[in-house]
Amino acid sequence: MEPGDSDTARSAFSDKTFVFEESTTAPKKMGARKTEQPKTWNVRSRFHRAKKAKTARSSKPKTKGKKAEGKQPPNRSKTTSPDMSEDISWPKDFCRQQEGELRWKMFTDDEYANWKAFKDNDCKVPLRSVFSYLQVKPYPVAIGNVPRKKSVPSVLADMVDGNHGAYTRIQIGDQRFQCIPSLLKCYSVWFSNRDWRMTRFEFWEEEVPASGFAALYDWMRTKQLPEFKVAVATLQAARHLRVPLLEKDCWQVLSTDEVREKRAFLVFLEAKELPALGEVCEVMLSRLRNYFLALVGSPEFLDLEIQVLEILLRQDAIGVNSEMEVFFTVLRWLGHSVEPSRLPYMRRLMNYVRFHHMPMTFLFSLRESINRADKDELFRPDPVLLAFNRDPDTMASLEQAISFIGVRCQYDDIDEFLAVCEDHRIGVVYPRQWVYHPNCPYHHSRLTFPYQHRFTVTEFTEYVTSIQEVWAGEGPADHGRSLVRDMDKDPMLRRQNDWDE
Known part of the structure; x- marks a missing residue:
């Protein structure tokens, strides 16, 4: 057994165990003042201690029940360990x-x-x-609670949202814009092809509208679709600056079901002033049906270009109840007093009038007026009718239409009629998709071939003028669906649709 007040340690380089004991260098005297004595370290190897203990047991006399006589207790003043009492x-x-x-x-x-x-x-x-025998004073270390750094995407998002680093200036008319150059070059092909050292740009209002550029830059920052009222201007800016992604979003705004009839025409009026939106103009004109007769009676109709009127007249689904209304529409546009005169466009526009689907009685009246000897004196007050009756191609168009109507009246089967037209090389002209206006006094609710409409140009003008109030502003909320009713398709038109499918 090792002493109770001892410490042990094992050497890293030996299998020996060291024992540390406390002892005093002098014996204690009775009654003396107890003072702290210096400590000494008594180190013994485990092997040495075991050997000493074995020797002591072998030399001890074997006595039972009493102490060995003459044996003196070891001198405790000389050593602090009983095992080392005889080893001086x-x-x-x-x-x-x-x-x-x-x-x-x-x-x-x-x-x-x-x-x-x-x-x-x-x-x-x-x-x-080392801290067991060195006095170390505690030194508190203050670790600052530094907030976590933001990620790069969040830093860029904050930069774009706050428009930080916008040192590129855009001048459009009287308006100026501060933009982030890297953002412009990221989306716009036009800006990406410019010298990166350029920080000042100026555009014409016709090429890049200011309202359109403002919506374009907001789209770059927020990805929000432009509002409808600035969609056309934004599309023009996107076309000029070559931002194809924004073009698709602008078409998405303009392709909703709400953009039709009067609203589509208003979009057309805005788009026709911009050079890069010719396609938009044609698409918007194709959405006019219920509004067509109201458009003919509006002041804007008289100011349309010849190309715009051609786009309207070549459509099959304009909202008319008779081809006579198309004929009077052409006369109304030609008779508008402008300089130079529009009479040279007479034949060009009459080619879009489908005389083959006019009432036979009306065709006879037109042919009779052409054959009158006093037509010059009769139509002198109306230069448009005079030019129509003097046109040499007018009579040929009327004769072909009368022949077409006569042949069709002889055949109830459409396939048989079309076969006869092919054999005799008779030109086939298909009708339009007719509509019925309940408030129109001369419209027919049921149409059968040959058509039997009878009304004058005065009645036509009075009706298209009377419906202007209904279509004020952006027109009715339902885009005129309650004012117009679709008619059954003509058998020839149904056959044409079957072939197209």
């Missing part, structure tokens, strides 16, 4: 073991400098923490 040379052994196996000392730089001598000394380092 233990201080030397202790010093030798301390020097050979464990040195409690501080090494100097000079000793480290002579590495060979330091290595030969075979110095050992105690297996104790």
Whole structure:
């Protein structure tokens, strides 16, 4: 057993165990004042201690029940360990073991400098923490609670939202815009092809509308679709600056079911002033049906270009109840007093009038007026009718239409009629999709071939003028669906649709 007040440690380089004990260098006297004595360290190897214990047991006389006589107790004043009481040379052994196996000392730089001598000394380092024998004052360390850094995407998003770093200036008319150059070059092919050192740009209002560019830049920053009222201007800016992604979004805004009839015509009026939106104009004109007769009676109709009127007249689904209304529409546009005169466009527009589907009685009246000898005097007050009756191609168009109507009246079967037209090389002209206006006094609710409409140009003008109030502003909320009713398709038109399918 090891002493109770001892410490043990194992050397890293030996299998020996060191025992540390407290002892005093002098015996205590009775009644003397108790003072703290210096400590000494008694180091013994485990092997040495075991050997001493074995020797002591072998030399002890075997007595039972009493102590050996003449045996004196060991002198406790000479040593603190009973096992080493008879070994007077233990201080030397202790010093030798301390020097050979464990040195409690501080090494100097000079000793480290002579590495060979330091290595030969075979110095050992105690297996104790340096904080067990050094007084260390606690030194509190303050660790700042630094907030977490933002990620790069969030920093860029904040930069775009706040329009930070916008040092590129765009001048459009009297308006100026501060823009982020990298954002413009990311979406616009036009800006990406410019010199990166350029920071000032100026555009014409016709090429890049200011309202359109503002919506374009907001779209780049927020990805929000432009509003309907600026969709046309935004599309023009996107076309000029070559932003294809925004073009698709603008078409999405303009392709809703709400953009038709009067609203589609208003979009057309805005788009026709912009050079890059010819396609938009044609698409918007194709959405006019219920509004067609109201358009003919409006002041805007008289100011349309010849190309726009041609787009309208070639459509099959304009909202008319008779081809006579198309004929009177052409006369109304030609008779508008402008300089130069529109009469040279007479034949060009009459080619879009489908005389083959006019009432036979009306065709006879037109042919009779052409054959009158006094037609010059009769139509002198109306230059348009005079030009129509003087046109040499007018009579040929009327004769072909009359022949077509006569042949069709002889055949109830459409396939048989079309075969006859092909055999005799008779030109086939298909009708339009007729509609019925309940408020129109001369419209027919049921149509059968040959058509039997009878009304004058005065009645036509009065009706198209009377419905202007209904179509004021953007027109009715239902885009005129309650004002117009679709008619059954003509058998020839149904056959044409079957072939197209």
